[in-house]
Each structure stands twice: as structure tokens, then as C-alpha cells.
């Protein structure tokens with residue numbers, strides 16, 4: 001049986017990527033630091049993926065096991081030696097932390113094997129696999145780097161499936177929305193995985209996804225949080241917020257349609273479909289999950305700032321994006337380390353400073369000025 005090594009046995013790991021590998025006939029070795037999940041995977045050797053629908057259809061995911069990367073380094077290296085695919089879904093900020101171990105695994109593998117290995121980071125970040133590759137290379141000697149060509153391949157990808165935080169007393173089962181899309185950029189012929197879509201150019205796919213699904217999600221999360229709402233679907237019931245989401249997606253849509261020559265009607269349908277996905281009440285998706293890590297989400301290439309910068313450059317409207325950025329700056333969830341850090345930065349140095357340091361926006365930029373004005377109004 002072929003092997004997929006997947007870093008991150010969390011929601012997307014178990015509920016999406018790991019599940020597709022298992023359903024495509026792979027054994028999936030999950031690598032994670034969460035001891036309880038790893039132990040359970042090894043005890044139970046299977047789990048259920050449940051769809052967030054009326055019927056709550058279930059799929060049993062088998063041929064799974066787990067390794068703890070903090071305690072089982074040798075076993076992880078051995079698994080990397082055997083694998084056909086190595087994937088991640090751990091969060092973009094964690095990629096540098098797992099890179100040294102992946103580099104060790106690749107170094108050992110390349111001493112003994114000519115088999116091809118495909119590495120794909122499944123994170124909400126543009127060029128996440130390129131970033132991971134960079135971190136891996138920083139941890140690899142020159143001799144090994146020379147051996148990578150035609151043996152280890154790095155493909156960027158876009159992943160789309162809403163998987164909320166699971167409220168199931170430590171069970172491995174995962175509730176997921178029925179919709180999913182996994183787009184991988186390559187011109188190679190690679191071992192088929194059911195549900196994986198191959199494209200030659202990922203840019204329109206990842207930007208359309210990140211600047212529609214994730215931008216819309218972020219607007220709902222930050223405005224919902226400010227109004228004391230708990231979940232995404234509950235927030236969207238508010239008509240003012242629903243209008244704000246639509247208006248923001250019209251701004252990102254205008255950029256996407258122009259940039260990638262998309263059909264405007266098809267893009268409207270795409271937005272409509274996504275709004276319906278957000279309304280799924282079975283997901284109970286917390287605004288704090290969707291708004292998590294605001295410093296990452298306010299990054300220059302992320303879902304709010306990048307489309308605002310692109311719209312500004314193209315002479316398009318970005319007023320609602322500026323409003324959403326202002327709302328993000330007010331996110332102060334005390335369970336979120338980045339939110340705490342962001343509020344401390346704002347307290348010490350002000351909003352413009354954060355926009356400069358975190359988002360790469362100069363203090364005198366038009367976007368900064370709009371954001372600051374919205375921020376001051378929202379704070380009232």
C-alpha cells in the first residue's frame with residue numbers, strides 16, 4: 001500500500017486531505033504534536049468524516065496511524081523514506097518548525113531511494129509550498145540539495161473545505177461541509193488522488209478562493225465578533241453584515257475579474273455559492289476560529305490587505321475592504337495569541353504603526369488613511 005505522510009492531524013488534516021488519501025487507497029501516517037490525537041489514531045485506526053447536512057452522511061476513513069514529531073523523530077524520518085506524498089495542514093506559521101525534520105527525512109531518503117516524492121503544503125497562504133521548500137533548503141546540506149531534482153517535487157496548492165473546530169469530546173470524528181476543492185499546480189503526471197484537481201497555473205484558483213471564501217469569511221468573523229455573535233451563520237443573519245460582505249466581495253470580485261479575465265456572471269454565481277456555504281448552520285463555525293491569527297490575516301499578501309492594494313493600484317474601490325481591515329484591528333479575543341499581541345502593539349504604537357509593520361502599508365497611504373478613519377468610527 002502506498003503511503004502519504006501528512007503533517008497536522010487537525011480539522012483539515014483528518015477532515016479533508018487525509019480522508020482523500022485514504023479513500024484513494026493510501027495508508028495515511030499523520031504527524032502531529034497532539035499526543036491524544038496520535039494515541040487515538042493508533043488505537044482506533046479509523047475515524048468518521050460526517051457531512052454537515054440534514055442527512056449527516058458518514059464516511060469511514062481507514063488505514064490511518066499517527067506519529068508524534070516531538071517524540072518519534074526516527075519513525076517520522078523512516079515514514080518520509082517510504083512515502084509517495086508528503087502534505088501539511090498545520091498553519092503557515094508552523095511550517096518553519098517542521099522543516100528541519102522534513103529535511104532530515106529527505107536527506108535519509110535520498111541516500112537510499114530514487115522513488116519520486118511529491119510535497120504539497122495545504123495551507124491558506126499563497127505559495128505555501130514554495131515557502132516550505134525554502135525552509136527545508138535552509139536545513140539541508142549542498143550535496144543533498146543536488147539530489148532533489150527529478151526525485152522530490154514541490155507543488156503549490158489551494159484547499160477549500162470549511163471544517164470547524166470539533167465539539168466532540170476528543171473523538172477523532174470530524175464534521176465537515178459537503179463542498180470541497182483541492183487544486184494542485186503541476187505539469188507533471190502524478191499518482192492520482194480522488195478529488196485532487198491538477199492545474200498548470202494556480203494563481204487564478206488560489207486568489208479566487210482566498211479573496212472570496214476567506215475574505216468573505218474574515219469580514220463576517222470580525223464584524224460578528226464586534227457584535228458579540230458566536231458563529232458565522234448567526235452573524236450572516238444580520239442584514240447589514242450580509243450587505244457588507246456582499247459589498248466587500250464585489251470589490252475583490254472586480255479585481256479578480258479584471259486580473260484573471262473571469263466571466264463576471266460566473267464569478268457572481270461563485271460568490272452566491274460561497275454565501276450559501278457560510279449559511280450552513282450545522283457547522284456551528286465560531287467567529288473566533290475564522291478570525292484567528294489576525295496578524296497573519298492582515299499580512300500584505302493575505303485576504304484583506306492584498307486585494308485592497310491590488311484594487312487601489314487598478315483604480316478600483318476598496319472602501320469595504322478598508323472597513324474590514326479596521327474591524328480586524330479591533331479583534332481582541334483573549335484566547336488568541338496574535339490578537340493579544342496585536343492589541344498590545346496598537347496600545348503602544350497606534351494603528352498606523354501596525355498597518356506599516358504587519359501589512360506593509362505606509363502611514364501616508366490612502367488605504368491606511370481610510371482604515372484609520374473606519375477604525376476610529378468603529379471604536380466609538
Ligand SMILES: NC(=O)c1ccc[n+]([C@@H]2O[C@H](COP(=O)([O-])OP(=O)(O)OC[C@H]3O[C@@H](n4cnc5c(N)ncnc54)[C@H](O)[C@@H]3O)[C@@H](O)[C@H]2O)c1
Nearest residue numbers: 008009010011012032033034089090091123124161162163
Ligand atoms: N479548517 C478549515 O476550514 C480550513 C480550510 C482550508 C484550509 N485550512 C488551512 O489548513 C491549515 C490547518 O487548519 P486547521 O483548521 O486544520 O487547524 P487545526 O488547528 O485543526 O489543525 C492544525 C494541527 O496542526 C498541529 N500542529 C501544530 N503545531 C504543530 C507542530 N509543530 N508539529 C506538528 N503538528 C502541529 C495541531 O496540533 C493541529 O492538530 C491552516 O493553514 C488553515 O488555514 C483550514
Ligand SMILES: O=P(O)(O)OC[C@@H](O)[C@@H](O)[C@H](O)[C@H](O)CO
Nearest residue numbers: 124159160161162163214217290
Ligand atoms: O484557516 P484560516 O485561519 O486561514 O482562515 C479561517 C477560515 O476562513 C478558513 O479556515 C476557511 O474555513 C477555509 O479556508 C475554507 O476553505
